[in-house]
Amino acid sequence: MVKKRESKQRTRGKAFFQWCKENGERGERLANEFKDPDKLPTEVTKGSWYKALWKCQKCKHAWKATVKNRTKSDKPTGCPKCVHLAPLSKTNNFLVWCEKNGERGKKLLKEYVDPDKKPTELTKWSRHKAMWKCQKCTHAWGAMVCNRTKSDKPTGCLKCHLRARQPEKRNRGD
Ligand SMILES: [Zn+2]
Numbered sequence: 798m799v800k801k802r803e804s805k806q807r808t809r810g811k812a813f814f815q816w817c818k819e820n821g822e823r824g825e826r827l828a829n830e831f832k833d834p835d836k837l838p839t840e841v842t843k844g845s846w847y848k849a850l851w852k853c854q855k856c857k858h859a860w861k862a863t864v865k866n867r868t869k870s871d872k873p874t875g876c877p878k879c880v881h882l883a884p885l886s887k888t889n890n891f892l893v894w895c896e897k898n899g900e901r902g903k904k905l906l907k908e909y910v911d912p913d914k915k916p917t918e919l920t921k922w923s924r925h926k927a928m929w930k931c932q933k934c935t936h937a938w939g940a941m942v943c944n945r946t947k948s949d950k951p952t953g954c955l956k957c958h959l960r961a962r963q964p965e966k967r968n969r970g971d
């Protein structure tokens with residue numbers, strides 16, 4: 798057990814530079830994107846929480862992200878600008894996003910009733926003002942797709958939202 802923990806720590810403690818060398822194209826790209834003014838790629842470890850500066854080789858956008866979040870194997874982060882600009886494709890569209898996002902995705906897909914665009918015709922970042930219909934109260938409204946899919950404060954059915962805030966009075970008719 799002790800041995801296992803040690804080896805895990807060794808991987809995590811591996812120099813970022815060394816990890817890049819061992820990770821082919823992906824490692825090479827990350828090494829090229831690492832543009833931190835304060836630290837060298839040899840000075841941080843692969844699992845470091847250090848917030849380094851990165852510069853996208855594609856769009857030249859610079860952003861800060863922890864080394865750990867960029868090197869992890871499960872959902873590593875990339876250039877936020879490129880993510881937003883990723884072209885619509887069979888693997889990058891609103892439908893695929895819904896399928897990947899469990900209950901929340903299922904609900905959004907059900908609510909999506911836009912007559913102009915199919916769920917496969919836009920990405921989760923789309924600013925298209927789509928039509929949505931609440932499955933609970935059947936209220937329909939227009940909202941940008943990106944505002945409904947974003948992870949930080951996504952919008953939802955306004956009617957249900959208001960109802961939740963103003964509990965129904967029990968003594969109706971008085
Ligand atoms: Zn980019």
Ligand SMILES: [Zn+2]
Pocket residue numbers: 931932933934935936954955956957958
């Ligand atoms: Zn509703």
